[in-house]
Amino acid sequence: MSQSGNRWGRLMVVLGHPGLTEMKRLEEDLSAGIWTLPSFPVVLVTAGENVMTAGAFHFYSFDPPSLMVGIMPDKYTHDLITEHGDFGINIPTVDQIQAVRICGAVSGRDVPDKFARAGLSPFDGLSIKSYLIKECPLNIECKVVHRLAYKGSHQWFVGEIKAVHRDDSYEPDQALMFWGRAYRKVGELLEGV
Ligand SMILES: Cc1cc2nc3c(=O)[nH]c(=O)nc-3n(C[C@H](O)[C@H](O)[C@H](O)COP(=O)(O)O)c2cc1C
8 A cells, every 4th residue: 555545544543434433443453353243153063973163154055955164174074074075063052061162172183082082972864974963952964065165264165954853852042152262152032033
């Protein structure tokens, strides 16, 4: 940027940009736009015989039903999803926070049986080769249909849903939320739409 451009930018910060209210400040660190987001559900991703905690997770499409999960390329889970072409999304409840901590702290490269270490038991899916987790009330089998090619810290895998196993007693409000270095419960219901 030119000298005059810089000066203009500084002047805008001092005087305030016309689009900003007096109550708001312009964040210097753009990652504040990520770290100050509200919480997301935290999931246990199963790939092959391994399990990993992930907060980078969202649904992708209703039709075809699909989900997406962001895995950093250095994770063992990344290699396993690539190798198997499928993965499981397992929803832990607030009571399973200790298993979530363990699966997010140790790598399957160092601890071959992370399931046992976390007190979890595997079961076989119908459509995928990767294990699912018995103790989680919701298990979703996904086949990888796309990988986002754009650069970034996480490799996003889009998985088409092939089977869903749901415990009758499961309510989505039992799920565990996580973001900004904090685990939380799902909040209060305000109104249904
Ligand atoms: C709450 C929490 C959320 C996490 N979210 C992600 C994530 O979305 N993507 C990721 O690649 N790693 C995430 N991690 C880190 C991995 O779970 C962790 O590095 C794990 O040990 C990787 O296991 P693996 O090497 O067996 O795949 C998270 C960890 C925690 C505790």
